[in-house]
Amino acid sequence: MTAPALLTVDGLTVRFRLRDALVHAVTDLSLTLRPGELLAVVGESGCGKSVLAHALLGLLPRNAAVTGHARLRAPGRDDVDLIGAGERHLARHVRGRGVGLVPQSPATALTPVRTGRKLLEETLRAHGHTRRDAPAAADRIAADVGLDPADLDRYPHELSGGMAQRLATALALAPDPPVLLADEPTTGLDRPLVDHTLDLLRRRCDTGAAVLLITHDLAAARRVADTVAVMYASRIVEHRPTEALFDDPAHPYTAGLLDALPDRAFVPVPGHPPALTDLPGGCAFAPRCARATDTCATVPRLDAEGAGRVACHHPLREEVPA
Amino acid sequence: MTDLALPARVRRLRRPGSAGTTVAVVVLAGVVAAALLAPVLWPLDQSAVDLSRTRLAPSADNLAGTDDLGRDVALRSLYGLRVSLLVGAVAALVAAVIGGLVGALAGSVGGWVDRALMRVVDTVAALPHLLLGIFIVAMLRPSLGAVIASIALTHWLSTARIVRSELLSLRNRPFVDAAISGGASRARVLTRHLLPHVLPRLALATTLMVPHAVWHETALSFLGLGLPPHLASIGNMINDGQRSLLTGAWWASIVPGLLLVAATLALAVLTGRWRDRLDPRVRAELQL
Amino acid sequence: MTVTAPDATDAVAPGAAPAAGLAAHQVSVAYGRQRVLDRVDLRIAPGETVGLRGPSGSGKSTLARVLALLHAPDSGHLTLDGSPVRGARHRLPASVRTRVAILFQSPRAATDPRLSLADIVAEPLRATGTPREQAAARTAELADLVGLTTDLLTRRPHAVSDGQLQRACLARALVHRPDYLLCDEATAMLDASTQAHVAAVIGDYQRRQGAGVLVITHDPALMARWATRVVDLPAA
Numbered sequence: 001m002t003a004p005a006l007l008t009v010d011g012l013t014v015r016f017r018l019r020d021a022l023v024h025a026v027t028d029l030s031l032t033l034r035p036g037e038l039l040a041v042v043g044e045s046g047c048g049k050s051v052l053a054h055a056l057l058g059l060l061p062r063n064a065a066v067t068g069h070a071r072l073r074a075p076g077r078d079d080v081d082l083i084g085a086g087e088r089h090l091a092r093h094v095r096g097r098g099v100g101l102v103p104q105s106p107a108t109a110l111t112p113v114r115t116g117r118k119l120l121e122e123t124l125r126a127h128g129h130t131r132r133d134a135p136a137a138a139d140r141i142a143a144d145v146g147l148d149p150a151d152l153d154r155y156p157h158e159l160s161g162g163m164a165q166r167l168a169t170a171l172a173l174a175p176d177p178p179v180l181l182a183d184e185p186t187t188g189l190d191r192p193l194v195d196h197t198l199d200l201l202r203r204r205c206d207t208g209a210a211v212l213l214i215t216h217d218l219a220a221a222r223r224v225a226d227t228v229a230v231m232y233a234s235r236i237v238e239h240r241p242t243e244a245l246f247d248d249p250a251h252p253y254t255a256g257l258l259d260a261l262p263d264r265a266f267v268p269v270p271g272h273p274p275a276l277t278d279l280p281g282g283c284a285f286a287p288r289c290a291r292a293t294d295t296c297a298t299v300p301r302l303d304a305e306g307a308g309r310v311a312c313h314h315p316l317r318e319e320v321p322a
Numbered sequence: 323m324t325d326l327a328l329p330a331r332v333r334r335l336r337r338p339g340s341a342g343t344t345v346a347v348v349v350l351a352g353v354v355a356a357a358l359l360a361p362v363l364w365p366l367d368q369s370a371v372d373l374s375r376t377r378l379a380p381s382a383d384n385l386a387g388t389d390d391l392g393r394d395v396a397l398r399s400l401y402g403l404r405v406s407l408l409v410g411a412v413a414a415l416v417a418a419v420i421g422g423l424v425g426a427l428a429g430s431v432g433g434w435v436d437r438a439l440m441r442v443v444d445t446v447a448a449l450p451h452l453l454l455g456i457f458i459v460a461m462l463r464p465s466l467g468a469v470i471a472s473i474a475l476t477h478w479l480s481t482a483r484i485v486r487s488e489l490l491s492l493r494n495r496p497f498v499d500a501a502i503s504g505g506a507s508r509a510r511v512l513t514r515h516l517l518p519h520v521l522p523r524l525a526l527a528t529t530l531m532v533p534h535a536v537w538h539e540t541a542l543s544f545l546g547l548g549l550p551p552h553l554a555s556i557g558n559m560i561n562d563g564q565r566s567l568l569t570g571a572w573w574a575s576i577v578p579g580l581l582l583v584a585a586t587l588a589l590a591v592l593t594g595r596w597r598d599r600l601d602p603r604v605r606a607e608l609q610l
Numbered sequence: 611m612t613v614t615a616p617d618a619t620d621a622v623a624p625g626a627a628p629a630a631g632l633a634a635h636q637v638s639v640a641y642g643r644q645r646v647l648d649r650v651d652l653r654i655a656p657g658e659t660v661g662l663r664g665p666s667g668s669g670k671s672t673l674a675r676v677l678a679l680l681h682a683p684d685s686g687h688l689t690l691d692g693s694p695v696r697g698a699r700h701r702l703p704a705s706v707r708t709r710v711a712i713l714f715q716s717p718r719a720a721t722d723p724r725l726s727l728a729d730i731v732a733e734p735l736r737a738t739g740t741p742r743e744q745a746a747a748r749t750a751e752l753a754d755l756v757g758l759t760t761d762l763l764t765r766r767p768h769a770v771s772d773g774q775l776q777r778a779c780l781a782r783a784l785v786h787r788p789d790y791l792l793c794d795e796a797t798a799m800l801d802a803s804t805q806a807h808v809a810a811v812i813g814d815y816q817r818r819q820g821a822g823v824l825v826i827t828h829d830p831a832l833m834a835r836w837a838t839r840v841v842d843l844p845a846a
Contacts, residue, residue, distance in 0.1 A: 018769075044801030046771025161666060187799060188715070190666045190828040216801040219831070260806040262835035268807035272757050273773075496720040499680050500779070503712055504734025505704035505786065514737075518724060 004073065006210045007033040007056075007099075007179050010304065012068035012083070014048070014055050021277035025051040027234040029068070030304040033179060033210040038202060040213040040221035040242075042257075043231035044273060049214045050104075052231075053183045056082050056212075057101060058090040072098050074178040097127060100177035102169050102201075104184045109168055110156035116142075116167045117152040120174060127175040137174075145170045145200055162193040169200055180204055180211045186220055198224045218261060222246055227307040230254045233274055233284035236302060238310045250310040250317050253285045283313065343595050350588035353581065357407065360400040377571040387573040389559075390566045399578040402554040403585060409466065409555070410536035413473035417535070418528040420474060421481025426520075428482070429489025430512055440486070443479050451476040452541060459547050469548050473535045481527050488520045529593045533586035540582060556582045630691045631655040632677060632710060632790045632822060637686035639672050646672045649686065652841060654790055654822040661837025662826045668843045670826045674794040677824065678712035691789075704738055711783035715795035717775035721767045727778045728753075728763040734785045752781035756811055773804035780808055784815055791816075792824045797832070809836055 009031045016023035025048045033039055041049045054060050056070055070082040072094070080094060095101070103109040111119060120138040129137050142152050145166045156164060165185065172180060182201055186194040194217075201211050202224045215221055221228050222242060229239040230251065238251035249255040256269035271288035274280055280287055286296035291314040302311035356363070372392035380387040386396035428439040446454070455472040462468035492498060493516070501515045536556075542548035543557025551558055556578045563575025633653040639646045646669040654660050654677070664670050675681040677688065682698035689695065690709065695702065714720040721730050728749055735745040753763055756777040767775050776796065783791060791812065797805040809832075816823055825836050833840060 042801075044771070044804060045773045045799065188795075191830065193666070194828070216799070218802055219829075257802050260802040261831065262806070262809075262829065263831040266806050266809070266835050268810060269803040272759075273771075275761075496714045496716070497722050499675070499678075499712070500714075500720050500782065501733065501737065502699050503678055503680060503707055503710070504737055504782065505708040506733070506737035507704070508700050510737050511700075514733075515722060 003035045005032040005034050006072065006074060007212075008069070008071045008073070008305075009056070010069045010071070012052070012055060012070060013066070014051050014060065015065045016061070017063045017065070018277070023276045024048075024234045024279050025064075025276060026055065029236055030302075031229060031236070031239070032305045033212060035178075035208045035210055036205050038205045038211045038213060038224055038226050040215060040225035040228045041231055041236075042215055042218055042221050042228060044257075045216060046276065047231045047273070048234040048276065049216075049231050050183055053101070053181050053212070053214050056181060057095055057099060058082065058085070058087065072179065074098060077178075096123075096172075096175045096177065098177055098179065100172035100175065100180045102172045102180065102182040102185045104187060110164060110171075112156050115153050115155055116147070116159070116170075119167070120152065120170055123171050123174040141170050141174055144203075145173070146196060162189060162196070165189060165193065165197055166200075169197065173204065178209055180209060182211060182213045182215075184215055185213070186215065186217060194220060195223070218246075218257065230257065233279055234276060235284070235311065236309075237285065237312065239302075239307055240310070241307055248317060250315040251285075251312045252289050252291055252314075252316060255316055256288075283311075342591055346588040346591035346595075349584050350592065353403065353585045353588070354407070357400045357403040360397065360404065364397055377566055377569060377574070379571075380573055386577040387571065389562060389574040390569075390571070395559075395574055395577050398554045398559060399556070399581050402556045402559050402578055403581055405549065405553055405555045406536050406539055406557070406582065407532075407585070409469055409473070409539045409549075410532045410534075413470045413477065413535040413539070414528050414531040416470060416474035417477040417531060418481050418524060421478035421483075421527075422485050422524055424478065425482040425485025426489065426512075426517075429486040429493070430508075430516070432490075436486070439482070443482055446476075447479045452538070455538060455542060456545070456547055459542060464547065464550055466549065466553075469539055469542060472542065473538045476538070477531055477535060481524065481531070484523055484527050485520055488523055489516055492516050492519055526593060526597055529596070530590070533589050536582065536586055629653075629655075631689075632691075633689045634673065634677060634683075635686050635689065637673070637676055637683040637688070639669070639676060639681065639683050647676070647683070650843065652677070654824050656789065656820050656822050657816065659816070659823040659825055659836060659838045661833045661840040662824055662843060663833060663840055664843030665845050668845045670843055671794050673843065674712060674792045674824065674826060677790075678710050678792050679707050680712070708734065708738065708786040709788055710790045710792065711786070711788035712792045712794065713776075713779055713783050713796040715798050717772055717779045717799075718767060720779055721775060723767050726764055726766055727758065727770065727775075730767075730778055731763075731781045731785060734782060738786070748785060749781070752785060755784070755815075756781045757807065772799050773801065776800060776804070776808065780811060787819060788821065789819070790822045790824070792826075794826045795828070798828065805832070 009029060012026055012029040014026040016025055029052065031039065041052060043049050051060070055066055060066065066083055068083060071079060072082055073079050077098065080089070080098065082090070082094065082099070085094065117138055120141065121134040124134045124137050125131065138152065139149055142149060147163065147166045147170060151159065151163055156167070159167060180201070185197050189197065198220055201213060205211050213221065213225060225242045227239060228242050228245045229236045230245070230253065231237070232253050238245065238249065238254045240250065245254060246258065249258055253269065259265040260268050269288060274284055274287070282297040283292070283300055286292040289296070293314065295313045300311040300313050303309040370393065375388050375392040376390050378384055378388040384394050384396065386399065389395055389398070424439055424443070428436040455476045458472040458475055459468045462471065498511060498515055501511050506515070539548055539555065540557035540560070543555050544561045546561060548557050549555045559578040560575045563578070566574040631653045634650055636649045636651060637647055638649055650673060652660070652662070652673065662670055662673065672681065676683050679695065679698050679702055687694055687696070690706065695706065725733070731752055732745040732749045735748060736742070740748070749763070758774065758777055758781065762770060762774055776799070793812070797808055800808065812823060815821060825833070827833050
C-alpha cells in the first residue's frame with residue numbers, strides 16, 4: 001500500500017491515576033491506517049483496546065494522562081493531532097467529521113426522544129446538507145446500511161438491537177468521515193446481524209475510507225480485516241496481514257489465543273493476564289509463555305509501522321513478511 | 323518502560339463550577355456557624371425590646387438596624403434562622419421516614435398494595451400543598467409541633483415516589499436475580515441488595531427537602547399561621563417587618579429574607595453537586 | 611400444538627414416569643400482550659449439555675429465566691427431577707432455588723458494585739446461613755478453581771475486567787453445587803481464552819457433579835464444540 005496514511009498513531013501512551021495505583025492502559029502504541037484499509041485490534045477484555053478508541057476521540061476521563069501523537073491527515077482538511085487538539089477543536093472539527101464512531105451499545109447511544117429520520121437529518125444538516133436535500137440523503141444512507149425507510153420513522157426504543165445498530169452506523173457514516181472507529185460494534189448481536197454489520201464496515205473501506213475495528217471476537221476480525229493487531233497487556237504484540245496471522249501466528253500469545261477458539265483446540269492460554277496496574281517488567285507475556293528465557297526480562301522491540309511486525313524475543317517463525 | 327509522571331494540567335484539573343461549590347460551602351458554613359453560635363458570640367437578648375431605639379438604620383452598633391420594637395435585626399435574624407433550619411431539618415426527616423416507609427412498602431410488596439398506596443400519593447399530590455399545610459396547622463394549635471406536622475405531611479410524597487421507583491427498577495436487575503437464585507430470603511434481598519442502593523437517594527432527597535421545608539415554615543409564619551409570634555423565625559420577622567416597610571425601614575424584612583435565601587441556596591447548590599457525584603449518568607467512570 | 615420440540619426427549623407423554631432432569635412442559639410466557647414463549651417443552655438431563663439456539667427475540671433468555679426459577683410461566687409448568695415446581699423466586703424455598711444456577715451475559719449487570727469479589731462469591735453461602743469462616747474457605751476454594759487471585763478477590767467490580775468479573779460470577783454460581791447450570795450468552799463478552807477457560811471449568815464441574823448444563827449462544831462454532839445436543843427455539 002503506497003497511499004499516504006490517513007491516521008498515524010505514534011508512541012501513544014495512556015495512563016490512569018487511581019487512588020492507589022497507576023493503570024497502564026496503552027503503552028507506546030504505533031500504527032498507520034491508509035485509505036481503504038480495515039485494521040482490527042483484538043485482545044481480551046481489559047487489555048486496553050477500548051481505551052485506544054476513546055483516546056483517539058479525546059473522550060478519556062479526567063484522571064487519564066496521554067502522551068504521543070495521533071495525526072489525522074485527510075485530503076482537503078487541515079492536519080490535526082488528535083492528542084494535542086483542544087476539546088473545542090475536537091468537538092467542532094474532528095468527532096463525527098474527521099473520525100466517526102460506531103458505538104458499542106447503540107440502544108443507549110441514541111437520543112430516545114427523536115425518530116431515526118430526525119436524528120439522521122439533523123446530523124446531515126450539521127455537516128453541510130441543506131434542509132432540502134437532507135431527507136433524500138437520509139434515505140440513501142439508510143438504504144446503504146440496510147435500514148427500511150419505514151423503520152427510519154420509529155423511535156430508538158421501538159427498534160430491535162440490529163436495527164438500532166444499523167441506525168447508529170448510519171449516523172456515524174452521515175458526515176462521511178475519512179476514518180471510522182468501531183468499538184465492539186457486534187456485542188450482543190446474533191450471527192446474521194454481526195455479519196451484516198461487519199460487511200457494512202468492509203464496504204465503507206471499499207469507498208476509500210479507513211476503519212479501525214476494535215473487537216474481542218476473532219472470527220469477526222478474520223471475516224473483514226486486512227490486517228490484525230493483537231494487543232496484550234497494553235501493547236501491540238503482533239500486527240500482520242489477517243490470513244498470515246490466523247494461519248501462521250508468530251507471537252506465542254497469538255498462537256495461544258487462536259488455540260482457544262472453539263473451532264480449534266478450545267484450550268485456554270495457560271495462566272491469567274496480569275493486572276494493568278501491576279505489569280511484569282520486560283515482556284508482559286513471559287510469565288505465561290513456554291518459550292520464555294532470561295532474554296524476556298527486557299521489553300521486546302516492535303517496529304513502528306507496517307503489518308509484518310511482532311514483539312517477541314523468540315517468535316514462532318523468524319521471518320514475518322508483511 | 324518509562325513510568326509516566328502525570329502532567330500538572332491533568333492532575334489538578336478543576337471540576338467545572340467548583341467555584342460555586344466553594345462559595346456555597348463558605349456561605350453555608352458561615353451562616354450555620356453564626357446561627358448556632360449566636361448565643362455564645364453575642365450573649366445579648368435578641369428579644370429585648372428598646373422602644374427608644376426603634377427602626378434605626380444599619381450602623382456600627384446595629385449592623386442590620388433595628389425593628390419597630392427596637393430589637394437588633396441582625397441578631398434576631400440569626401436566632402430566626404436557627405429556628406427555621408431546625409424546623410426544616412426535623413420536618414424533612416419526618417417526611418423522609420413517612421415517604422421512605424410508604425415507598426419501600428409499595429416498591430417491595432407490589433400488587434394491590436402498591437396500587438392503593440400510589441393512588442393515595444397521587445390524590446394528596448393533586449391538592450395545593452400550601453393550602454393543605456394551612457389546613458393542617460389550622461386543625462392543630464399553633465406550635466412548633468403543628469408546623470412540623472404541616473410540613474412533613476405535605477412533603478413526603480416525592481420521597482415515597484423516589485424510593486418506590488428505585489426499588490422497582492432494581493427489583494428485576496440481574497444482580498438481584500442472582501441473589502434470589504443464590505437462596506437469599508426476601509428480607510435479605512431487601513436489606514442487603516436493594517436498600518443500600520436506595521439509601522443514598524433517600525438521603526439526598528431528604529437534604530434537598532430541607533430548603534423546601536424552611537420556605538414552607540416561612541410561608542406559614544408569614545401568614546401568621548406558623549410559629550408563635552414571640553419565637554423569632556424568619557417568617558415571623560418578615561411578617562413583622564412589613565409594618566416597618568411602610569415607614570422606609572426596609573432592613574427589618576429584607577435582611578432576614580436575604581439570609582434565608584443565602585442559606586437555602588447554598589444548601590441547594592451543595593446537594594446538587596452531591597447528586598451529580600451520585601448519579602452514574604453524570605459520573606465519568608473508568609472503563610478498562 | 612406448535613412446533614417446539616425437535617427432540618423427542620423434550621416432550622413427556624402424559625402419565626409417563628417422572629424422569630430426572632430439569633424440564634419445562636408446555637411453558638408459555640407473555641409480557642403484556644406480547645407472547646414471548648408459546649407452549650415450549652425442554653428437558654435438561656443430568657450430565658448433558660443442551661445447546662439452545664434461536665433468532666433474536668425468540669425468547670431464549672426468558673426460557674432461561676423460567677428454568678432458573680426466576681420467572682413463573684403464565685401457563686405450563688416445570689419439573690425438577692420429576693417433582694413439579696409451582697411458582698418462582700421467593701415462592702420457592704431456598705433449598706429448591708439453589709439447585710439451579712444461572713450465569714448471565716453481562717457480569718457488570720449481575721454484580722453489586724458495592725461488594726468486593728470475595729463478598730460477591732460468598733453471598734449465596736452467607737444468605738443461607740453458612741458461618742463466615744466456612745464461607746471464606748469455600749470462596750478461596752472456588753477462586754482457585756476459576757483462577758482468581760487473592761488480590762483480585764479484594765477488589766470491587768469496577769476495578770476488574772469483564773473476564774475477571776465473569777469468572778467471579780461463575781464461582782458464585784457454583785458455590786451451592788447446583789444440579790443444573792444455565793449459561794445465557796455467558797461468554798459472548800469474553801475473549802477466546804477466557805471463553806475456553808470458563809467452558810473448561812464448567813465442563814470439569816459437570817463431570818464431577820453430574821450436573822445438567824444449558825448453553826445459549828449465537829456462535830455456531832462454540833455451540834458445535836460445547837453442546838451435546840442442540841434444540842432450536844422458533845420465533846414466537
